[in-house]
Amino acid sequence: MAATDLGLIGAILMIAVGVMTLYFVRNNKKLMWNQRLGAHIICWLFLAKGIGSAAASFLIADGVVFASEGYWQFTFSLLWLMDILFTAGMLGLCLVFPIPILRNKKHLKMAFTAIAGFTAYRIIIFMVGFGVTILELSGITYLICGIIWGTVYIRFRLAPIEKRNQSTENIALAAGLLLIFQLGHIWFSWPGLILRAEYFYNLDLMEGISHRSVEYFWQACYAFSIGLGMMLCAIEVKQLVNGRANQFTYAMITYFALGFIGYTILSSASDAFWWASGEQTLAQIWITLTSSMHFTILRPLIGMYVLLRFGLFDTSEEMKPKAKMMVIILIVIATSALLELVQAIVPMNEMLSAALLGIIVAFGIGWEERSFDNLVNAPSSMRDGVEDKWYPHIEIKESLFKGLDIGMALLVSAFLLIAYLQWQTNAIFELAVRRVNGEW
Numbered sequence: 001m002a003a004t005d006l007g008l009i010g011a012i013l014m015i016a017v018g019v020m021t022l023y024f025v026r027n028n029k030k031l032m033w034n035q036r037l038g039a040h041i042i043c044w045l046f047l048a049k050g051i052g053s054a055a056a057s058f059l060i061a062d063g064v065v066f067a068s069e070g071y072w073q074f075t076f077s078l079l080w081l082m083d084i085l086f087t088a089g090m091l092g093l094c095l096v097f098p099i100p101i102l103r104n105k106k107h108l109k110m111a112f113t114a115i116a117g118f119t120a121y122r123i124i125i126f127m128v129g130f131g132v133t134i135l136e137l138s139g140i141t142y143l144i145c146g147i148i149w150g151t152v153y154i155r156f157r158l159a160p161i162e163k164r165n166q167s168t169e170n171i172a173l174a175a176g177l178l179l180i181f182q183l184g185h186i187w188f189s190w191p192g193l194i195l196r197a198e199y200f201y202n203l204d205l206m207e208g209i210s211h212r213s214v215e216y217f218w219q220a221c222y223a224f225s226i227g228l229g230m231m232l233c234a235i236e237v238k239q240l241v242n243g244r245a246n247q248f249t250y251a252m253i254t255y256f257a258l259g260f261i262g263y264t265i266l267s268s269a270s271d272a273f274w275w276a277s278g279e280q281t282l283a284q285i286w287i288t289l290t291s292s293m294h295f296t297i298l299r300p301l302i303g304m305y306v307l308l309r310f311g312l313f314d315t316s317e318e319m320k321p322k323a324k325m326m327v328i329i330l331i332v333i334a335t336s337a338l339l340e341l342v343q344a345i346v347p348m349n350e351m352l353s354a355a356l357l358g359i360i361v362a363f364g365i366g367w368e369e370r371s372f373d374n375l376v377n378a379p380s381s382m383r384d385g386v387e388d389k390w391y392p393h394i395e396i397k398e399s400l401f402k403g404l405d406i407g408m409a410l411l412v413s414a415f416l417l418i419a420y421l422q423w424q425t426n427a428i429f430e431l432a433v434r435r436v437n438g439e440w
Contacts, residue, residue: 010296018046038097052082
């Protein structure tokens with residue numbers, strides 16, 4: 001089983017989540033401004049990452065890189081452009097959800113203008129021939145999102161006893177889950193950083209296209225993320241001892257325990273790139289079960305859980321049947337991804353594979369019927385009993401949300417055009433030649 005199969009299924013799952021949840025989010029006009037804006041951003045994050053993952057899968061499947069012919073330049077360019085869009089979305093999301101860092105409309109305009117400017121700046125640098133360089137600040141999202149969500153998590157998770165309530169717990173849980181969404185794959189590598197393992201430090205981010213300074217800055221952001229994760233894991237272990245464990249507690253302990261186990265497997269490997277998963281070596285099988293599973297299955301499920309658990313899309317009696325249908329469709333796709341992961345380790349014939357798929361889907365649908373209502377009916381408030389200062393009122397017109405969706409759709413279309421032009425003009429190939437010749 002090749003990494004491309006896993007990546008494509010993960011891409012389908014993320015795109016499906018993005019399209020379906022956007023439909024429900026657009027119909028939920030009762031949310032606070034920051035929740036509604038955050039929900040729209042999450043939907044477009046899935047779409048951007050899904051398209052980028054599909055491009056990465058085709059790039060790996062092509063197997064022809066740094067040649068003057070072939071469509072690899074299109075997929076490479078599209079992959080990086082979608083990563084730029086994903087970065088912009090993550091920066092916007094951490095500023096408004098679960099706690100809005102922006103205090104008034106002026107702050108909102110300044111922040112999103114700065115994000116738009118930074119995004120345009122990165123696109124221009126990439127297009128004019130600089131390649132993937134330190135000027136793009138690749139990995140900056142790990143640093144900024146980690147600081148903001150980490151601070152929110154600590155502030156509300158460790159709130160004084162007299163100020164603790166369901167809302168503070170929900171805020172801390174949402175911040176923690178979003179940290180896993182963004183940083184979870186990095187936490188698998190924490191022993192590699194501390195013990196100076198080659199699989200952590202041997203990094204060529206874009207296989208010859210990126211400058212060495214990019215790898216240095218990227219790894220610096222990884223190191224920060226691991227340090228933050230270790231601190232959060234220590235907090236959650238203490239909460240577990242104190243009897244205050246929640247979903248985030250078990251997730252953190254699991255990620256770091258798997259990272260420790262993974263060191264014994266990967267310590268002799270020269271690298272641990274998730275895009276090389278699927279090969280029949282112990283190291284690559286382990287990567288398939290950790291990093292690849294995080295990207296293909298866990299990220300979409302975490303995003304769906306956040307949207308459902310905290311009431312970010314419409315689950316009224318009228319919309320609930322449609323929401324259940326959406327969950328069933330996603331269960332089928334996620335089940336296929338899980339089965340692909342199993343097949344990457346234990347090859348099986350088509351008949352056995354089909355039988356297992358039917359059993360797992362039936363189990364998943366049965367679980368959905370019991371768990372869906374519990375999830376959407378769980379206490380989702382983030383404002384009850386919380387001081388008003390945490391939620392400033394900002395009036396946002398309905399036209400802004402419609403404009404956001406239209407603008408994002410146009411931007412994705414523009415990225416497809418840019419990637420096509422770079423392919424047709426051999427722009428990426430020329431960058432690779434310049435890099436090999438030591439011109440930059």
